[in-house]
Amino acid sequence: MSTLTTDPTTDLLRWRTERETVLRQPHGWLSLVGLHALTSTPSTVPGLPGQWWTDGDDAFVQASAGLSHPHTREPLDDTWRGAVGEGLSTLAATFVPTGRADEDRVVVELVRRTGRLYLRVRDPLAAPRQDFVGVRAFPYDPAWVLDVPVRWYDEPVEVTVGAAQRGLVHRVRLVGEIDVEREGVAHTLRLTAGHAPGSAGVLFSDEAEDLAPWRVLSVDADTSADTLRVDLNRTINLPYAFSDFGTCPAPVQGNHLPFAVRAGERDPRGAAS
Structure with a gap:
C-alpha cells in the first residue's frame, strides 16, 4: 500500500513514475x-x-x-x-x-x-x-508553484490552431485565461477545455533551452475561483515530442512566456545530461 506524503519532491517523483508507467504501455x-x-x-x-x-x-x-x-x-x-x-x-x-x-x-x-x-x-x-529509460525533467523547484489570477469565459470560444503535422489544424475551445507575472510584467496565457470534466489545459512555449517546441500543463477548472494554482513542475510533453507521428495541437497564438521556464519535462529526444 502506498503512503501519502505532503513532501512536494516525493509527490512529484511518484507522479512522474505513474506518468512513465503509462508511457511504457505496449500500445502507448x-x-x-x-x-x-x-x-x-x-x-x-x-x-x-x-x-x-x-x-x-x-x-x-x-x-x-x-x-x-x-x-x-x-x-x-x-x-x-x-x-x-x-x-x-x-x-x-x-x-x-x-x-x-x-x-x-x-x-x-x-x-x-x-x-x-x-x-x-x-x-x-x-x-x-x-529504448525508453524515463523522461528527462528538471528537479522540483517550489519557485515554479504559482498562484495566478484567472478569468473564466462565460462561454467557450472556439478557435483554430496549428498542429505538430504540417498541413493539419485543430479546433480547440478556450475557456479562460491566466496571468503569469515575471519581473512585474503580467503575461497572459489562454486555457483550453480539458479532456476530463472539471479540467483545463494550458499549451505554451517559453525561452528555456532543451525543450520541445511547446508543452502542456493540466489545471483544475474551478470556474468559481478567481485565483488558480499552477505547478509548472508538472508541465509535460505532448505525444509529438516523443514521435514523428503525433498530430498534437499547437498553442493558441500568443501563448508564449518570454522567459525560461526551467521546470517540468525536457526534450525527450535531446542529449542526455
Whole structure:
C-alpha cells in the first residue's frame, strides 16, 4: 500500500513514475511507427497487410490473412468499413507480424484530422519504447508553484490552431485565461477545455533551452475561483515530442512566456545530461 506524503519532491517523483508507467504501455505514445493518409485508390500501406482506401467519409480495407478485429481478435471481414469523427480516433485492426509472439501484435488506429482520414500504427517493439529509460525533467523547484489570477469565459470560444503535422489544424475551445507575472510584467496565457470534466489545459512555449517546441500543463477548472494554482513542475510533453507521428495541437497564438521556464519535462529526444 502506498503512503501519502505532503513532501512536494516525493509527490512529484511518484507522479512522474505513474506518468512513465503509462508511457511504457505496449500500445502507448512511445509505440507510434507510422502515420499514413488514406486515398481514394485501394493501396498497400507500408508494413500493413491488406489494401486500404477511403471514400472521404469512411475507411475501407480489403482484408488479407492476419488482420483481426482489435477487440475480439476475430479475423476481419473481407471488406472492413470504419468511420471516425474529426479530431477523434478508433482502433481499426491488429495483426501479428511474421516471427512475433501474440503479445507483440501491431495495432492499426484510424484517425481523422482536418477532414482527412489517416492510419496511425502502434508497434510495441518501436525503438522509442524499447529504448525508453524515463523522461528527462528538471528537479522540483517550489519557485515554479504559482498562484495566478484567472478569468473564466462565460462561454467557450472556439478557435483554430496549428498542429505538430504540417498541413493539419485543430479546433480547440478556450475557456479562460491566466496571468503569469515575471519581473512585474503580467503575461497572459489562454486555457483550453480539458479532456476530463472539471479540467483545463494550458499549451505554451517559453525561452528555456532543451525543450520541445511547446508543452502542456493540466489545471483544475474551478470556474468559481478567481485565483488558480499552477505547478509548472508538472508541465509535460505532448505525444509529438516523443514521435514523428503525433498530430498534437499547437498553442493558441500568443501563448508564449518570454522567459525560461526551467521546470517540468525536457526534450525527450535531446542529449542526455
